[in-house]
Amino acid sequence: MNPTRHAIGLGLRRGWTEFVLSLRSPQDQGFYLFMGLATLTYLWLNRDSEVAGTDLLLPTVALPSLLGALLAFGVIIGPAYSLAMEREDGTLLRHKALPHGMQGYVTGQLLYHSIGLVPLLLVILVPGFLLFDGLMSEPSGWLTFAWVLVLGLLATLPIGMVLGSVVPSVQKVGTWGMLPVLAVTAISGIFAPLQSLWGWVQVVAQVFPTYWIGLGMRSAFLPDAAAAAELGGSWRTGMTVLVLLAWAVAGLLVTPRVLRRMARRQSGSQVLEAKEAALQWVK
Amino acid sequence: MSAVFPPGRADEPVVRVRGLQMSYGSHDVLTGVDLDVHAGEVVCLLGPNGAGKTTTIEILEGFRLRSGGDVQVLGEDPAQGGDAWRARVGVVLQSWRDHARWTPRRLLEQLGGYFAPYATPERSRPYDLDWLLDTVGLTENADRKIGTLSGGQRRRLDVAVGIIGRPELLFLDEPTAGFDPQARRDFHDLVHRLSDLEGTSILLTTHDLAEAERLADRILILASGRIVAEGSAEALTRQVAGNAEVRWAREGEHFVHATDDPTPFVRRLFEQHGDEITDLEVRRASLEDTYIAMVQRFESGNPTAPTLAEVAR
Incomplete structure (x- = not known):
């Protein structure tokens, strides 16, 4: 029995169990419901507005962009919160005390946060397709949707894991993680086209994966003619693949190191300190 | 030891x-x-x-x-x-x-x-x-x-x-x-x-x-x-000096004596005073007494007891 492969198998079971438990939890059900309702309400209220420069309606353009933004945001903030939390509550330490435990833990996290996207996508896509017409122009778009989803996950999951490893405490995920990620999302052409922003902001936005995931999603859902409204008048598919791959590779190189460094510093007294600090926080 | x-x-x-x-x-x-x-x-x-x-x-x-x-x-x-x-x-x-x-x-x-x-x-x-x-x-x-x-x-x-x-x-x-x-x-x-x-x-x-x-x-x-x-x-417990305490009363007066070896002490006590001894009590030092004595001795920075850590080498 190869212990590493065995640990990865256990990690997959862990991720699946976490997912099933999350689906059964009223708190998480509420979260999915809220996200679905908020997105659909926004689209419904703007159902008749036309997007400048095209003959498309806003929901048609905004839905893929929002999917991209939710993917990037959820997959960065989700693992960041989980990791920061589970560093403090001892989940991570439990795994550190097991042979190959960290490999299993990380596998579980990756699977859990990846499949956690499925219900989020469903609560938006299923009612979206019932409420609005002409969302998916070509059936072949689903193929593009699939690879953008996978590459997007690979590009953003490591960012979340790194954030969760370096933040000093759960309370700091807001300032260290949430704010920068929200800022990047705001400038990534989700709510307003990139061209309407200052030049340097456009450059910054194109460094991060969020813009490219949104662009990829639009290229999946919208007709080819809609590319005219994009920066450079094209879907820039090759560039999208390149940027997302670069982030994925960088993540693959950096994340294990950061995780190992973080795990090395885990100890029982650290968990106890975090507990005491959190109890103070509650008071 | x-x-x-x-x-x-x-x-x-x-x-x-x-x-x-x-x-x-x-x-x-x-x-x-x-x-x-x-x-x-x-x-x-x-x-x-x-x-x-x-x-x-x-x-x-x-x-x-x-x-x-x-x-x-x-x-x-x-x-x-x-x-x-x-x-x-x-x-x-x-x-x-x-x-x-x-x-x-x-x-x-x-x-x-x-x-x-x-x-x-x-x-x-x-x-x-x-x-x-x-x-x-x-x-x-x-x-x-x-x-x-x-x-x-x-x-x-x-x-x-x-x-x-x-x-x-x-x-x-x-x-x-x-x-x-x-x-x-x-x-x-x-x-x-x-x-x-x-x-x-x-x-x-x-x-x-x-x-x-x-x-x-x-x-x-x-x-x-x-x-x-x-x-x-x-x-x-045995390592702490004076590890037992003998208490007794004689003619309405109470006495306390610390000793390493209470048995001969009590025997002598009875030889001397016989039936006059009442309320006899022999109390062995508990682990707690030993522990507190040892910790105090070392934390005060004046370890006069044999330093066992060195003996162990």
């Missing part, structure tokens, strides 16, 4: 620590700890808060890097202990709110799975789940959400997680903190069972003296960053 093992003995200790030092910045927590744990032994590390018990045990667990000294746990340096080493060591952690949605059965099944590749013909791993749940007294609560367990039940779960891989060596850091008396007794029985039936070597920390006395084959007292005394509870 303390056990001295000649070098090169076949049965190497499972834990061997020499000159262990730990400092945080300019603050020295451990200034030279020497200790051994032998196979099948239950050793208790006793000491006041801040003496470095937790630091010591975390270094041995491989969770903390030491500043200096030589440490061998199951023949390896815990700072470099690999996964095969990890599989032989059990650590009981104080959990808090982790895995609140899981059930004890599901969690133990998941965590125990990691030990399966390390099973050997002589030592199956992990423990059978139902046996383990029964042993720690969690059978009835095995399918409840962990978030709804009481503090005591949670600690039982912590113990189960710590031993599920059938460790050869088990570390317990203040294992019974927060236990009610019944849970404490159950836990003591479990420690005896692990030690007697499974041959598990156990190193635990506590500041509960009664617990140390009940569980440990050997007690080490850690004060001011080093081991200041070691031995069985009885041997430690």
Whole structure:
């Protein structure tokens, strides 16, 4: 029995169990419901507005962009919160005390946060397709949707894991993680086209994966003619693949190191300190 | 006075620590700890808060890097202990709110799975789940959400997680903190069972003296960053001078006398005064008296007692 492969198998079971438990939890059900309702309400209220420069309606353009933004945001903030939390509550330490435990833990996290996207996508896509017409122009778009989803996950999951490893405490995920990620999302052409922003902001936005995931999603859902409204008048598919791959590779190189460094510093007294600090926080 | 093992003995200790030092910045927590744990032994590390018990045990667990000294746990340096080493060591952690949605059965099944590749013909791993749940007294609560367990039940779960891989060596850091008396007794029985039936070597920390006395084959007292005394509870008690107190009354007056050897003293007392003696009471020094005396002596920075740590070299 190869212990590493065995640990990865256990990690997959862990991720699946976490997912099933999350689906059964009223708190998480509420979260999915809220996200679905908020997105659909926004689209419904703007159902008749036309997007400048095209003959498309806003929901048609905004839905893929929002999917991209939710993917990037959820997959960065989700693992960041989980990791920061589970560093403090001892989940991570439990795994550190097991042979190959960290490999299993990380596998579980990756699977859990990846499949956690499925219900989020469903609560938006299923009612979206019932409420609005002409969302998916070509059936072949689903193929593009699939690879953008996978590459997007690979590009953003490591960012979340790194954030969760370096933040000093759960309370700091807001300032260290949430704010920068929200800022990047705001400038990534989700709510307003990139061209309407200052030049340097456009450059910054194109460094991060969020813009490219949104662009990829639009290229999946919208007709080819809609590319005219994009920066450079094209879907820039090759560039999208390149940027997302670069982030994925960088993540693959950096994340294990950061995780190992973080795990090395885990100890029982650290968990106890975090507990005491959190109890103070509650008071 | 303390056990001295000649070098090169076949049965190497499972834990061997020499000159262990730990400092945080300019603050020295451990200034030279020497200790051994032998196979099948239950050793208790006793000491006041801040003496470095937790630091010591975390270094041995491989969770903390030491500043200096030589440490061998199951023949390896815990700072470099690999996964095969990890599989032989059990650590009981104080959990808090982790895995609140899981059930004890599901969690133990998941965590125990990691030990399966390390099973050997002589030592199956992990423990059978139902046996383990029964042993720690969690059978009835095995399918409840962990978030709804009481503090005591949670600690039982912590113990189960710590031993599920059938460790050869088990570390317990203040294992019974927060236990009610019944849970404490159950836990003591479990420690005896692990030690007697499974041959598990156990190193635990506590500041509960009664617990140390009940569980440990050997007690080490850690004060001011080093081991200041070691031995069985009885041997430690004998080391403190004037270890018994004789009280009596004669003609309405009360007397107290401290002595190392109360029997001849009482005999002489009766020879001298015969029937006049009333309210006779002989009280042996308890481990608590010994402990407080030793800790005070070393923390005051004036160790006039024989320094046992050096004797042990």
